[in-house]
Amino acid sequence: MESDVERVTFEDLFKVMKGMTEFETEQFKFLCLRSIPFRTIDQMDITDLLQSLEEKKIISADKYNFLTECLILIGRMDIAHQLGCNTFNMNLLASHLHEYKSFAGLNSFIILLHTLAKGMGEEDVQKIVAYLLKAAYVSRETFKMCHNGFQLMSLLLKVRHIHANNLNRLFDLVQVLKRKDLEEKIKLYQDINSSSDESYKPTSYMPEKNKNKSNDDDDDDKSDKNTDNKERSLEHYKMTAEPCDTNLQHYKMTAKPRGICLIFNNVHFMTENLKDRIGSDVDKDELVKVFTNFHFEIIEYRDLTKTEMQEKLGEVSSMDHREYDCFVCCILSHGTEGIVYGVDGERLPYPSITSPFQPLKCKSLTGKPKLFFIQACQGLAYQSGEEDIEFDCLPISVPPSIPHEADFLMAYATVSGYVSFRSKKNGSWFIQNLCKVFRDCSKKYDLSDMLLMVNNSVSKEDGLVGNQIYKQVPAPLSTLRKKVFF
Template sequence: MELPRGVLLAVSDELDGAELAALKFLCRDHIPWRRLEDVRTPHDLFEALQEKAMLEPGNLAFLRELLYRIGRIDLLVAHLGSSRKQVERELRAPGGARVPPYRYLLFDLYEHVTERELMDFKLLLGNEVPESKRTRETTMLDILIVMEKRGLLGKDNLSILKSLCEKINISLWNRIEDGLKLFGQEEMLITEEQRGSTGCPEGHLVSSVAPGPPGSFNDSSQLLEAYKMTSRPRGVCLILNNYDFAKARELVPEHKYIRDRHGTDVDAAALRNVFSKLHFRVEERKDLTAEEIRKTVNIFRSEDHKDKDCFVCCILSHGKKGIIYGVDGQEVPIRELTTSFTAQNCNSLAGKPKVFFIQACQGDAFHQGVTIETDSGEQDSSVEQDARFQFDCIPAEADFLLGMATLQDYVSFRSPSEGTWYIQALCQRLEYSCPRGEDILTILTAVNQVVSGKTCDRGIRKQMPQPSFTLRKRLIFPVN
């Protein structure tokens, strides 16, 4: 009995290039890779399947399964006289499924990865993916194939894929994990670390110090627990928002040219929006003098935070190295503010993350016209050399994170209509990444990438944010 050649030709004519790529991927456990690379058309694929006795006279079960997996139910009905329910019954029967669970779940990952997530996979894998495979046309299937060929992925080697999914979108890994459990393949979830001699329990795989920059993937990972983040609200997010610097111009001669901070309310609104979604109690205070900043911080320091998991403070103002300005032009050292929340000064936050985001210049300011401004507030200022200021701004004790809009000695930029480069990038990345389970250091690395890619003044002026931290655990802000 011969195969129904006319049926195979009819099916072949209905399949496009993306569907052929999907079918080839699903067949990788049955046809040698070198043979698959010679397949150019669906008809070539059917011939390769015949060579391996996967398509035989009177037995088109595997073809039915393949068409079902790629969602071409119309071809099942029109050319194979079958239906969705019939194929599902066949797959439930013992030995009915020929596509292994591992292969099918990788294909399911491909179908659920967004364009942005695919870009993140390419960036995190970095040099592990050849340059020719880092183009816009490269699909998730291409990435998975490269990982398999390079030994980064296999049915008994899912650790790297798990770590990538946790950095990009934890729900992607959850689909794989749930699928393997459904198929009774839980043993595939055992990580390489668990197979080794360390005896460590399963947990999140992260870099031993901090995430590498986008475009690189560090496989020398270790298990690291996360801070507890389950209270409702998570804690206070205090926004100190200084716009009106008329007092500074009036009271301090050297600040007579200091500008009002047009666009700061755009930043404040973005911060309110994102931290409300992250279940923080948002408190905003506007146009505070230096003394009022101190008093406000002291009020929140004195609160009882014992039933909260975190404290966040966002400061939007003018500044210079290691300090911020009140609207009266008086200075407040950043370290004075952060030290207010040490265990000695705020015992109810002991062992809990204290996070500060500072939007202010930290050095030399340049006037950039009406569309781009800086947050030093001055038209001219001297440049001091003190590379230690960044770390001097946070206490030596654990559990602090300080996110600075810019490096020491440099300005930070603000659009009067769109807000600051740093705060806008921070809020956008928090909103995108927190639902995907990314930790804050991964998020801030992505913020660095976004902000450092911006330029003004014909590309001459740039900005580079810098976090410094004494965190002991992963800091993740769940949305649920």
Template sequence: MQVNSSNSTDVSLYKVSMELDKEELGDLKFLCTDHLQAGKGIDNAQDLFRELQQQHLDIIPELLYRIQRFDLLILLGKRKADMKQLLQQPGNSKISNYRVLLYNISKEINGEELGNIKFILQVAKRKLQDMKNFMDVCIDLERRGELGPDNLRVLLDVMTEIKRIDLKSKLERNQKVDDPAVEEPCPQQAGGSTTELQNNLNSIANLHRAVEALSMESTPAETSTISSVIATSSLPQHISTQTSSQSEARQTNSECIKVYKMDSKPLGICLILNNKSFPGTNLKERNGTDHDAERLTQVFGMLGFEIDKKDNLTVKCMEEVLLKYQKFDHNDCFVCCILSHGEKDAVLGTDGDLLHIKKIRSMFSGSQCCSLLEKPKVFFIQACQGHDSQRACQVMNHFPSSSSELETDAMTYSIPEDRDFLIGMSTVTDCVSYRTDKGSWFIQELCNCLEELCPQGQDLLTILTVVNQKVSEKHSSKKQIPEPRFTLSKKLIILPPSQRNLNS
């Protein structure tokens, strides 16, 4: 039986509409502002799609591309790469560059900055509650005739006042462009000619590609040696000499770093505290956390740990489990993964009470848990640490100066009781941590990297650096960067049991 193409399209659009949340609907409506009748009541994505179809506007794939819902493009028979290529061609975009610009800027404005913008613009009290994001502010300015494609002065002034010079520059660069292309990052020029800057960037890009290729085809030792040669030859001359000498110094120092003993069977306990439901509180269920727990069980089991998983514990119960392992006779290492809601420097039990990370750490210090003395104690915390959102910004590399050595006359051997800890936080202080129904960004990337890089002999701090990179590049506007905190005194290398047997 032949399927009506119109009916097939309607079914696909219905499936797309069911996947969009309230925030994403607001984003779509803003991007469509120039095509919608003022005051038109649109309560859901189906209403919006119906209105666009009535106007014969083939704009929905572009809308999904602009809000980064590339997964939904597939339902419409489109691909991200095809849409990118299409929109790079002049005249193909049906959403003005001005509208895309305001949308992208809105995603970089945090809650505090939004409040400052409202204050600067003297937004009436009756409108404060209606303006939930920067796009709402822009709509209000447009209605008052103070903002438009050819009139960005009010926004330029506001960005200057809140010290977002990066966004002011973006406005200035785009205010005369009429046909939008796919937005690409624009590096800040710190000095020197444009040609020199571009050459430097090209050299660094070539270096990254070469090292990436080497890491896949060579042994760790070969990669280290060859990549140093490539780096020296690829970088500009004034950087090359400095980099070469620093590389030699780092290689000499790395040879002196000892490695933790990691050859027991099992290596140790991997405790997983997985809090999903919080009955009797106003906290939402943590959908997707079971996927995190399953991946952690799989990966740490593969690495030779004995797994102990506990679900949905109150703070009191969490403390009881931790006290059990405080008194435990540990092997080479202890790993504890806590998946829950959180606040600043604390995680929540299912009863909504706080368990401070400082308290957890103190329970396993050298003076409180003797069997873990001089052994690595690893904690992975998947929990928000506040309510702020992180924003994208550019950073400059720097080389910190070395500190002077300390001397002591003490003759007895001792170590600080807080030594040999590694606490991998899913996000930085005061900021949120993202999770989907398929798991959290941090835990899923952590497990992927452990699974891939541990068999290669990479140490855990190097692996967590890769995790940082991957999580930080997850989304174009919603940003998250994990934060490892450590007092390790040796390299922590966790090889799978089969490889440990070969090396013994």
């Protein structure tokens, strides 16, 4: 399989990272708070920050581990991919980071705060600020520059209002918002840290030329340096942490119908900058055939606005799924990193697609697989020189995501930052190869194996744009706990 991106050299890394948005840079600074002092990090730009990490030997030409984990948390999988972290490793890392564990020495409390901050909107921040001002914890002037969750959490850390040894104040803040989802994240952190060894030792998950001992300057980790000289590979870690189980469980898949298969097929768009997606009906028809054959009840919608898509997602999530074994959602539309478009040109973020089906909101699907297949670009489109090949994207950048709860699969047509291809006549590479593999192999192979086959088959496709041949590779992200057999 050909690589879909050109690897970034250490010299070019600074240029690539400079392309991050101001909000992404703010998140990166936040994740570096335990590595770089408060008094200096505020004044740093991205170049200063990378130079400081290099001077502290946290990153180098042979050591991208810390940076890769930060990029995964921020949602810049495309840069992590260019640093040499493949999709399989990114999935595994994302799973461990969700449990506030780091292979590279990221502080677990900082990961928790990043997770909370990422889930807060400006309205949430203002509610917390109002609460803190009323309680007279800090002055109004102190909060003047707080407009997002990361600015708020940075400030609360700086004034020592919150800390890892006492989570009560953190619980108070999320209760002000009445956000059970954020409260559950804190409880997970609390459970993990009360039942596990605090000195979680980092391990290497990408090849390094020099296997030096950890140079992290966190005081809590200094006593571990002498025990960390022999870093283990990711594969070795997997073998020791989770021994191979030849009797893996699989989800129950015997109900008839198996469940709902919801299909959004956006073809005709109302805005000038979004072309009609000719060929999308070919994809829709194939999906209907395949999932009907898998005994799913098909619900399909065509040409919905962003609001209409949200309403339909809410309606389906409010249904009683107790008699079903699975839920499938297929979205065929224009998109970019982390979002798909309604036909009105309004953006629907991935979390808005999946959140209605999270356990607290859709209890009848708890513990059951929830599978999302998204045919849309995740990056910038190129000018096409061929009439037959088109792209499903627009030049707007929003971080991609996957729901943190278990039992979700997000199968994206392409990796973050890149276009996906669609033929006007034959449909998209991703959906067409997906349906073919499902038809041919579902009686013998489980979903994860079939998605590998889809990756392989799509990677062999060639897209001719002008005189340049372009490639594509899908990017499945999963929190599934068992095998899925259709």
